[in-house]
Amino acid sequence: MATHSKAVLDFSPVGKERDVQTLSRPSLSYWQDAWLRLKANRRALVSLFLVIGLLLFTLVGPWLWRVNPAAQDLDQVSQPPGVDRSALIVAPYTPWLAGEVPGTGFRLAEPATTQSVRLAWDALPGAQGHRVYRNIFPVGAERAYGIPRAEFFDNSTLTFEDRLDVKPGIYYYTLVGLNDDGSLSSETSSLTVEVQRVTTVAEARERRLVASDAALAPGDSVELALHPLGTDYLGRDMLARLMAGARVSLFIGIGAPLCFVIFGVFFGSVAGFIGGKTDQVMMRFADFVVALPFLLFMILFKIAFGIGPGESGVMPMLVALVLLMWPATARLVRGQILQIREQGYISASQLLGAKTHYLILRHMLPNTLGVVLVTLTFAIPSAIFTEAFLSFIGMGVAPPTPSWGSMSNEGIKTMLTTPHELIFPAMLISITVLAFNLLGDGLRDALDARMRNRE
């Protein structure tokens, strides 16, 4: 039976080899896979870094840039970023007791400083009084002298001290004679004045511009306080205010969506899973909440909370957002649950004896998580925007607490002369909202389980 023995030799047991099923790539969990896909999406990745940067700006920033956002530096009001800050130390301001001023004609009584410009003149020929004008442009043939600063209806006063918002630079002063009836005569005299930025010893010490033990005397030169992003209309540091404002904006922007999304998920999954009459009642209630006007409730809450005058309206805003914004999430989650409930694997799991809580926690919620995360990231920018809008119309934070919205509101008033007061907060609002939106977009793509094997 040679054939038989040969057959024995031809076949032998294969042994316990299992590498047939070896995976060519490492096994990936749902989250690892999502992260891989998110990483591949450059837009979403940049947004993610922006969001992280923003959080650092808000939470770590104030530790690094320790400037009081409410402190007013009235020497540097509405200062754009990056201007010259050197100032000369002079004696403190004392009221001017204008006596005899040497010299003739329209002249400076003392060197012009940002503290004051002291002018003196001799009566113009035929003038029954004088008017002093100030201009930031040379006076041309149009005889547009600029801003009227003072007028005197007799010749008893021949001096004038200008202290109105004097900034370093060149001013063109014009002295115009007045006729009997107070109208302008054609007699004029002009003076070009270069103003020197100054500060006093006391102010330099108070604002800690020099080391506390450093000797300081009039005539010395110091650098005024640094404001990297400039100052606002009251001389407050823009960078510090933006950081403080970010805290309010992000508190509302992240806190409110987190709360209402959690509640929405709970409400929606209960309604969806139980179904029937309960579902009907619960969803009609959600419809009812959708119909409530947000602004009205915001005001009602403000009153109900007993928020007095001059107190922050941030808490009622949070409550109003949470109480009125959850139905969108609830509807979305309910829809998902209804869909998933009918899927084959749920029935299979049920047949294998899975309990309700296992079904919800293991199968249903993870499958809705993608949707929920996406709603969350989209809810954040809309909440930030709501906060900005409410603060813009004056319903939000109380002064001096800044928020991006209230800062924009203040900035818009001087948009043309000092645009940086509007641009910085507006830019931060835009960047934040855009970053969260793009991140939400990326997350939706990344978390969609059906996209799993697309690449």
Place this chain on the structure above:
Amino acid sequence: MNGTTKPVLSDDHFTRSAGKQLGLYALLALGVLAGLMTLLSFLASGSGGGASGGAIDVENNSITITLRQEPPQLDSGRSTDAASFGVLGHVMEGLLSYDKAGRLIPGVAERWEIREDGATFWLRDNAFWSDGKPVTAHDFVFAWRRVVDPETGSQYAFITYPIKNAEAITNGDLPIHTLGVSAASDTQLEVIFEQATPYFDKLVAFITFLPAREDFFKSTNGRYAADADMLLYNGPYVLTEWVHGASMRWTKNPYYWNDEKGFLDEINVAYITTDVNAKLNLFKDAQIADTDLVAPMLPEAMERRWHIDRFMDGTVFFLEFNHREGRITRNKNFRRALQLAQDPSELVYKVLKEAAYIPAESLFPSWIQGAGDLFRKQHPPIKHQMNIEKAREHLELARIELGLDTWPPIVLLSGDTPVSTLSAEYYQELFKRNLGLELRIDLQTFKQRLAKMTSGEFDIVLSGWGPDYDDALTFGDLFSSWNLNNRGRYDSAEMDGYVRIAQSELDPVKRMQAFAEIQRLSYEDVVVLPMYERGWSFVVDPRLDGLIRRTVGPEVDYTYASIKK
């Protein structure tokens, strides 16, 4: 399987074609939008609308202007707001009025005489109503009786109190006909005083003393002065059109007697807006004849080489304390501490930066006339010096007197205008830095603020007071205990005594001394903290002549305005 690559390709293709389509739509939308805009602007320029002719219309001798607010109604007996005063100043004329320089001149009254016990006004016979009938002394009697009539409920009834029995009638204690005013003839008006009133001539130039004709008033059936045809006019202009909430048209009054007023044939009030930016744009487009300029607009105005002018509107703004029982601000040391911790010049020069404002040094503004010269020249106010050390000492004294451990937050009531909010934020930080006090800012609209001021729901309020008539008393009696505009209920026998002297003293020098005492007391007792005297920077179309901005009387006065030929 090549199926793995194919969908990607088709995906890519789909994206590209979708993008192309989207781009096409966007282009199309832009094109349609641009077309629509050109069409609209073409239509707008064709129809003209309310702004026809632009700012200055030389052909029709008319100008176009704006009003800040629409008058609620034009009944002089009930008007209380600047908007109504402004319009009434153009369409009505009282016994006396003002010339270009703001001096009193004859109006309907040709001449007058003020005595210790009363006054007589002789009316001119060429003053007519806009229906051609003469203005008589009876019209004044009727109008003034209406003002004091409790049924009218005029908020300005108090201004007539120098007239005999006026106060008693307003309180309902006497019948209306007992008012001390009568018509001796059609052209002679007799007034009997309650007490000597040396400034009565200045008083009758005020809106509340304008005339009204009885037969016309009765014919309006309670709609008096609510519409253009519901009012009779005796001023240089008549109101011929009044579209509520939108526009007005003032036309030259053919029956008006004075050749020195009313040179324009027509004044169009085409816009009613408080928005200074909108007004600036209209002015740039030559749609309105004049506009106000706020601080941020000045650099642009200088760059455009406009002839900027300014005037003081006479209003003084101050921080008013609540002197009611139980308020912290009732404590004098506390008020003194706040006074010493602030300096109005810093507020005006560094924070508000308005070129036409002046830091206030006293309750009395700088333009008030004294006996012969300016009041403030004769009686200079106490020079204020900021002193933080002393302020802190006073604050400590106040804390001990009040028995407090820490200071509770202080409520600072403020209006919601940009200047008010700016000032409020400045004071909040100032008092925190200098005194460690926490101020809560209560921003309210004008009406709400007034309601809260009246009910006393504040510690400190940012408020202002404008002059009603050209006399120091319009500011001087503000803090008498009986004045309802004394919102902080300041109550001092010393102050009341000086106010009584100021009201009835006939010797101008002694009277001014009483005002000087009021000025001293208001500083020493820290009744208020003066902030600034308000002024306005403005610019007028160079083709327009004779526009006047007034401290007393209608704020913007076009009655002397004419177009340059």
